[in-house]
Amino acid sequence: MPDARKAGMDFSSEAAEAARRAHGWAVYVDGQTTGTGRDVARARARLWALVAQACAAVAAAPSPSPLAVSAAGRALDAARRQERASSVADLQDQAWTWAEVALACAATGAE
Numbered sequence: 844m845p846d847a848r849k850a851g852m853d854f855s856s857e858a859a860e861a862a863r864r865a866h867g868w869a870v871y872v873d874g875q876t877t878g879t880g881r882d883v884a885r886a887r888a889r890l891w892a893l894v895a896q897a898c899a900a901v902a903a904a905p906s907p908s909p910l911a912v913s914a915a916g917r918a919l920d921a922a923r924r925q926e927r928a929s930s931v932a933d934l935q936d937q938a939w940t941w942a943e944v945a946l947a948c949a950a951t952g953a954e
Contacts, residue, residue: 854912857919858898864926865891887926890938894922897945908954914945 868888875881894915901907901915918941925934947953 852912852916854898854902854915857915858895858902861891861895861898861919861922864922865889865895886935890922890925890935890942893939893942893946894918897942897949900946900949904949904952908948908952910953911945911948914941914948918942918945 865888868884868891872881872884872888875884897915897918901911904911918938921934921938921941925938928934
């Protein structure tokens with residue numbers, strides 16, 4: 844994956860957009876009457892909240908490691924793909940994993 848910062852990715856804006864998506868899915872949970880609908884919406888809200896945290900961590904770092912930048916970009920990509928997919932489990936797990944990796948890399952400065 845190309846360096847997301849070199850490609851012009853603004854992680855501060857991406858964090859804000861991910862937070863908006865998390866909020867939107869959380870609001871959607873309140874309107875669901877079936878367990879399955881609530882579970883999917885809740886999982887998407889939690890995923891976008893984690894992606895927002897990962898993007899914010901990368902944006903806040905004065906010089907984030909390439910690993911953190913790459914992982915945050917991959918988390919965003921996977922989260923967007925899972926939102927469009929009919930079967931969300933695999934993509935959701937992939938996005939969740941990359942978001943956690945981005946947080947870890949941003950926190951430690953892992954190269």
